[in-house]
Amino acid sequence: MTQTAASVQDMAHHLHPFSDNKQLKESGVRVIEKADGIYIYDNQGNKIIDGMAGLWCVNIGYGRKELGDIAKNQMDELAYYNTFFKTSHPAVINLSAKLAEVAPAGFNHVFYTGSGSESVDSMMRMVRHYWASVGKPSKTILIGRWNGYHGSTIGGASMGGMKGMHAQGGLPIPGIEHIEQPWYYGLHNEGETPEEFGLRAANWLEERIIEVGADNVAAFVGEPIQGAGGVIIPPSTYWPRIQEICQKYNILLVADEVICGFGRTGSWFGHETLGFKPDIFTTAKGLSSGYLPIGAVFVGDKVVEGILQGGEFNHGFTYAGHPVSAAVALKNVQILQDEKIIQNVHDVTGPYMQQKWREMLAQFKYVDDVRGVGLIQGFTLVKNKATREMFPNEGETGTALRDIFFRNNLIMRACGDHIVASPPLTITKEEIDLMLATAEKCIQEFE
Ligand code: PLP
Numbered sequence: 017m018t019q020t021a022a023s024v025q026d027m028a029h030h031l032h033p034f035s036d037n038k039q040l041k042e043s044g045v046r047v048i049e050k051a052d053g054i055y056i057y058d059n060q061g062n063k064i065i066d067g068m069a070g071l072w073c074v075n076i077g078y079g080r081k082e083l084g085d086i087a088k089n090q091m092d093e094l095a096y097y098n099t100f101f102k103t104s105h106p107a108v109i110n111l112s113a114k115l116a117e118v119a120p121a122g123f124n125h126v127f128y129t130g131s132g133s134e135s136v137d138s139m140m141r142m143v144r145h146y147w148a149s150v151g152k153p154s155k156t157i158l159i160g161r162w163n164g165y166h167g168s169t170i171g172g173a174s175m176g177g178m179k180g181m182h183a184q185g186g187l188p189i190p191g192i193e194h195i196e197q198p199w200y201y202g203l204h205n206e207g208e209t210p211e212e213f214g215l216r217a218a219n220w221l222e223e224r225i226i227e228v229g230a231d232n233v234a235a236f237v238g239e240p241i242q243g244a245g246g247v248i249i250p251p252s253t254y255w256p257r258i259q260e261i262c263q264k265y266n267i268l269l270v271a272d273e274v275i276c277g278f279g280r281t282g283s284w285f286g287h288e289t290l291g292f293k294p295d296i297f298t299t300a301k302g303l304s305s306g307y308l309p310i311g312a313v314f315v316g317d318k319v320v321e322g323i324l325q326g327g328e329f330n331h332g333f334t335y336a337g338h339p340v341s342a343a344v345a346l347k348n349v350q351i352l353q354d355e356k357i358i359q360n361v362h363d364v365t366g367p368y369m370q371q372k373w374r375e376m377l378a379q380f381k382y383v384d385d386v387r388g389v390g391l392i393q394g395f396t397l398v399k400n401k402a403t404r405e406m407f408p409n410e411g412e413t414g415t416a417l418r419d420i421f422f423r424n425n426l427i428m429r430a431c432g433d434h435i436v437a438s439p440p441l442t443i444t445k446e447e448i449d450l451m452l453a454t455a456e457k458c459i460q461e462f463e
Contacts, residue, residue, distance in 0.1 A: 149326025
């Protein structure tokens with residue numbers, strides 16, 4: 017990649033997240049100037065297919081002018097006010113009513129944040145506050161999963177199970193436990209069916225609860241489908257058994273819907289697709305399709321009732337329910353509804369994309385475990401398909417392929433040696449064909 021003047025200037029003053037900034041200073045960055053539909057455009061005239069919808073977030077696609085109009089009107093009317101001290105405002109009132117309408121039954125309240133990480137941190141404090149409020153203050157331990165991703169704040173990164181993140185900054189904080197992820201391909205025993213494995217993986221939760229004592233456990237937290245962990249889709253038996261275990265031991269079940277929420281899996285929320293009912297779920301990203309920062313914790317009626325007994329919840333953010341973000345999020349949700357975008361993912365583009373990836377990837381020697389639901393997709397690069405032996409130096413091979421995609425103007429992501437895609441939910445069949453034709457060329461070059 018050639019360095020442009022803008023790239024040099026960027027690296028002179030800007031430290032990038034999740035990047036080796038020393039290496040980046042040499043390689044340069046690609047400067048994205050505009051975007052439209054599923055395409056982003058860099059400052060060298062390249063039109064790039066965004067197979068990741070930004071960071072799994074631009075659900076309605078880029079360039080929707082009506083969101084800009086809404087933002088301008090809201091800024092003219094009320095650019096900022098907060099919801100802390102006995103105040104509210106129309107934008108957040110209207111958004112809350114809309115979110116209660118699209119949420120499954122039993123979810124009538126939301127708590128606003130500015131991002132997915134803030135949603136997770138808020139949830140972590142909220143579940144502990146809930147148990148204290150209902151007279152069970154010993155229930156504080158939160159159980160998550162290895163390779164789960166729940167954000168970058170100290171709370172979220174501790175809740176997540178990314179070992180690379182835990183290695184920096186003194187994480188995880190105390191009071192958090194992790195169990196193994198429900199990754200059938202990599203962890204099943206000889207002859208074990210996906211359904212059998214799903215039950216065994218869920219039972220790891222029960223074992224951990226018994227180990228630490230149910231009276232000490234506040235909640236189990238998991239993404240319906242692990243996103244940044246490599247699009248790990250658990251077998252159908254997993255979540256129902258997890259739900260059973262949580263009920264048996266009186267533990268709150270929390271779904272982190274920051275990626276799966278707002279249509280990614282072909283339902284409004286991932287837990288609807290995966291067949292379970294959480295007590296709380298966290299969202300961000302697709303709530304505004306990334307047009308402005310906003311997150312929301314959906315709190316089930318039982319938890320709300322408990323919290324109401326607990327007096328003041330000493331927690332909140334200056335930008336919680338920000339009027340401009342709320343107005344934009346409301347319009348985004350209306351677009352998802354009015355244009356039947358989620359229905360289309362469920363009925364048309366989701367099944368189409370799944371089938372096309374499977375057909376196209378069948379030819380490759382190093383590609384295995386092709387999987388997907390709705391418009392979230394993953395496959396794994398393996399050294400030996402017969403033995404399921406992975407490549408050495410986890411992540412190196414995935415990154416090499418990701419870089420080939422990048423050079424060929426296709427954004428895909430490598431999560432270790434899992435390659436993932438999560439395009440805007442507005443992608444058409446023709447655009448899926450184009451994305452896959454580009455991907456095919458790149459994998460041929462790689463192999
Ligand atoms: N939770 C999940 C499941 C995520 O995938 C992410 C981000 O990718 C987060 C939380 C953190 O969201 P944010 O980056 O908006 O803080």
